[in-house]
Amino acid sequence: MSIKRLTALLVAGLGMGLGLGAQEPLTVERAIRRAWTDQAGLRAGQALVEGRQAEAESARALRLPSFTLNAQGMRTNEPMMAFGMKLNQARIGAADFNPLVLNHPDPIGAYGGSAVVQQPLYAGGRITAARRAGEFMAEAEQASQEHRKQETARAVVEAYFGIQVAEQALAWVDDTRAWVQGMEDFVGARVAQGLMLESELQRLKAVHAQVDAQKAEVLRQVHTARSGLGLLTGGGPVEGPLATALDVQEATTPGAPVRRADLVSADLQARAATEGAKAASGNLLPSVGLELGAGTLHHSWSDKGNWSWAAVGLSWKVFSGPDRAKANAARAQANAAKEMLSFKQQQADHEVRAAKEAVAAAQARCAAAKESLLAAETSKRLREARHREGLTPLTDVLDAEAALQGARNLLLQSLYDLRTNRAALDLATGAPIEGVHP
Template sequence: MTGGRLRTWAGLVVLCMGGAGLGTAFAQTPLTLEDAIRRAQGDTSDARALASSIEEAHARIQRAQAGYWPRVDLAETIQRGNQPVYVFSSLLSQRRFTAANFAIPELNHPDPITNTRTVVSLEQPVYNAGLTRLGVQAATLERDLATATRDTARQDLGFRAAQAFVRVLQLEANVRAADAAVTAAESDRQRAHARREVGLVTDADVLAVDVQLADMRQRHIAAAGDLDVGRLQLAEAVGLPLTASIVPIRPASRPAPADGDALVQEALTRHPQLLQSSIQLQLAENARRTARAGLLPTVSLQGGWEFNGATLGAQQSSWVFGAEVRVNVFRGFADSARTTEAKHAHARAIAERERVERRIELGVRGALTQFAAARAREEAGRTALRQARESQRIIRDRYEGGLATVTDVLRAAEAALEAESRATNADMDVILQTVALERALGRI
């Protein structure tokens, strides 16, 4: 093969490899922590289910507002029989009653008659002690409660996505650490073999290094498998296809918050759980007013048009209008029990609001403490990692000089890997505690 053809084939191979790399790069999905939270709160099936609950609440408001409008019913019946009262009333309704129908035999043993009856009825509430208005207010409060409940659930969805996001970052760091540990173990193995060749170490030392290398490779395989599962869980949490190649982007470090009291006050003004308890209190007050309104009279207008005839084409019309006043005199003490129930429910809602306020303050102050502890662990972990790596370097140099055993080398390698794992966990915990603080403040 000539040099020109060789260069051509080499160029084609490089081009194909580059194209494959570009295809892989284009298939990857970069994802920031903010995007993960936003997608979890809006692009998942759980988020869509929460949105549907708000639409349900809107429909309940419209249903409650129907009490302001008149009720109109249309009924069509066809009957046939010779029951005396039925025949008598049907003939009157059809305006076909004659003097002959007063005959005693005719009254007692009438001939069968068919009656087609069309009724249009109307009822318009005029006064019901504000029950319709209270019902609309209750439905509106329930809509607001559904919104606050949705916001609380959205916080849970966002935090779950953040946990999955941080988990993938942590597993990626574990894979990198395991890969570095394998590389270091391979280097130690080569060094041990070289020393055995010159008679400085025994076969037992080489075998111990081989066991260490096998263990590091097993850890690398396990870490890679955990990372694949973590990516699947992250894709599910943010509503992406499970086959998506997600590349999480590590968020920038945030400064520690200074004024805890100011953060508590912020949470007490915006947290959705506090809004929920406030709406529950308003609903309890609405129930108290509704219970009292049930003791008052109601007034309504009623009317109807009626058409009766032997056939539809022969019907005769009639109408009736009137008003009804209904007074609640006695219902077996149900009204007093309902009033007592509403009173205690209102007291319970007040206590619940106080409990939520204290729980929110506890959550904020606890999140601040956990954030500060995570920052301290992060710094301590980095320091310990630097020391472990330096100790590993020194022991390797001592091993080269014959001043340390292979056991010292293996122990130092294990200590360095453990220190890196703790440092990674502390580093990821800072990110997660940052999201936890945002959740405690009601910001996500």
């Protein structure tokens, strides 16, 4: 089979012999977008993003005032509480100072409530640091989600083109099977005429059995690859033809350099850890707050007492061993996050270098594989023609067929490596895989 026919088959969508039905061809872009929207793993990641955003919102709300309503009803004859309740109800009289009444009051009831507004004025920087840490963590989780999407896109590329490789291999196995059957018919006729040995026919039958076993294995690979792509895209095994060709002559034009999402996430996590350390240190600084309140206590609907208050208070935990230890731990975590960012940057640089070298090597293998395939096809045609003339033994023809199969497999693997290595390079550099933007 020529390279021209290979390209035509890949463009048209392979595997039609499997009875996949006349469905709309699936492009690699659609497969990637389907994975981004339907895969349960990525939906779980999005839920993590929403959780971080909710936490950031709660941190921003720390600077807002709190408003508390209290309601109560009670009945008691406890001396101090009974006198205090009457005082709050504004119904203390001279008789209430009688020692007998003070020491042994009758049970009284009361109901009422209060409203309190509390506003932090200064908290040692804890509120601002916590707000920034929450925002950084929410942005970091969003960046991590973007990186998870790109990792999923790379996996989709590998699975998508893995299907094409398996189905092209299946098409070539069918070609080989048909060729072996034709050789069996030809050799069988020659054996019947006494022009060839029976051993050559038996050898072809053995080859036929090997090809049948090979076809069963390739079919398994096809089904496994389609099931794997279905798992990535959030459904069952993918059916129907694939529309995006495996063999791409030129790589997509790179766009403007972008920073990898996982590096953005690591940077934001380091910033969040730094702010967390500031918040922990703020626990050792004074805090100032404002409190406004009003209350009422009723003996009856019209017999009641009302009061209000306003206060500004300062609280300073001058020394706290646990808080000091937590501040030290937070600073250590901030340093660890910075070191992790540095390591991830080094790791990313290494991945870019390795991916570029892998792409270059795959391009060289593709060029060599195409030349090898042309040579193997030519050699097989010549040997088969000489065998039909009785000038070449069958073993030479079978050797040529084995060499052709090897060249085909090498070409498929080289094309697959080139396509997937380009996806790996896009992932390493932060570029959109297959040009698909989230």
